[in-house]
Amino acid sequence: MNWSDRLSNSVQSIAPSGIRKFFDIAAKMQDVISLGVGEPDFVTPWTIRESCVYGLERGYTSYTANRGMPELRAEIANHFKKRYNLSYDSDREILVTVGVSEAMDLAIRAVVNPGDEVLIPEPCYVSYQACTILAGGVPVSVPAKIENEFRITPEELEPFVTPKTKVLLIGYPNNPTGAIMEREDLLKLADFAERHDLIVISDEIYGDLTYNGVHECFAALPKMRERTILLNGFSKAYAMTGWRIGYALSNADFIGAMTKIHQYTMLCAPITAQVAAIEALRRGEKYMKKMVAEYDRRRKLIYDGFKNLGMESFEPRGAFYIFPNITSTGLTSETFAEKLINAEHVALVPGTAFGKSGAGHVRCSYATSIEKISEALNRIEHFLNRGKSHV
């Protein structure tokens, strides 16, 4: 009996993640240097871990309120007030979720009807399209261009707008490109969203990882708070990926709708992670800043390294990725990544894993030590030289 044709249409229409293959190859090797990891190489700062252990000792093992512990929501509200002068009512406008991944799913499901179109600038994180399809929506990919350093403009979005367009889904600082949007770029998008009366879902999980400047929060732009579902979390800034803890901020209607789904599908985020997140907001900032300073050093090193190798890349200003162009090698990004891992044991991710417009690029994560980045660059240089000698 073949069960696969009994699967739902929506699940069948989702392609599996393009990363799996590289994972399997790398897993068989001993001395792989991985630039393929989408998470910090730091472990969670001790003060955060310790507070969770203490919480367990005191018996913090129960469910919490669906929306999350009141103390945590208060800290989140406090944080956004201080940082962006943005006010959210911690009782009605904040929802604590199991990472931004859950928050993204909830946000899309809360606002998308079957057939509604979601504008998604590409390259982008792998879940945006999939979540849209699972919600019955239609993802409309809009390619961002390297000439604009992968920032998206209203001019690029405009041709894709139809009467069915309902949502604009953005993620800056961007995974996989490392692109950020300056305030004036975002203001143009805000104007675009208002003109077409779009809901904006803004995934700002990498917001704290912005270099040479400050992160601009989309909801903090004039008139954007109400129409924006702001998603953020602790994974990247506080090195807490495995805790699975994030949150969504928006108007009470959107958050209420998301909470309805959340209460039936998830009930609440794990209390252990919530206890840790409270500590992260109360005392974690200095550790976060130290980590960000270290990413910044590595960013400069790897940017300089690729420049010296003649691999064209714009200077990434956010997240911990660089997205060099590999077309000069004559290889596709898939083949480049596959040959590189087989020949030199360096793992990275082909740009096409993040959408068609990622073609000709590879994503390199610099969330790894300076020594390993240097060694990886040496190996890539060796690989490029060997490629030349074959021609």
Added chain:
Amino acid sequence: MRELLEILEKNARIPVPELAAILQKSEYEIEKDIERLEREKIILSYNTLVDWEKFGDDTVTAVIEINLTPQREVGFDAIAERIYRFDEVRTVYLMSGNFDLLVIIEGKSLKDVANFVATRLSTIDGVTQTRSHFMLKAYKKDGVIVDDEEQDRRLVVSP
């Protein structure tokens, strides 16, 4: 300059070309900066933190609290100097509280260290009392956890 020092303090072996890339300066400038910091004794030395026990050596480390009678003009400095000139003495701090100098001594054996304290330290003019504490186990040295079992547990590739 602060950033250069912060990087070198954690790892003095990062090659100059990499420092240049990280700090966005030329290699020449980095070399000049380091030279200056060394000359001004802001950089005191480049050490390697060695776990001698793991290497197989049995060394004994003692922390000695010393009480002093301060001397006219020089206070504690002259006596401190007489003490820190000994090779056996690894560290000397002037302290507030119940004693004056905190001295860390390394020797080959308990007897060795005890002997040094009895014959060399206590006999110095102005030293009124010494209390020796022998170290049993080092958990963390200069910011480095000695037996750190934390490791990279991440998947090799993740989105």
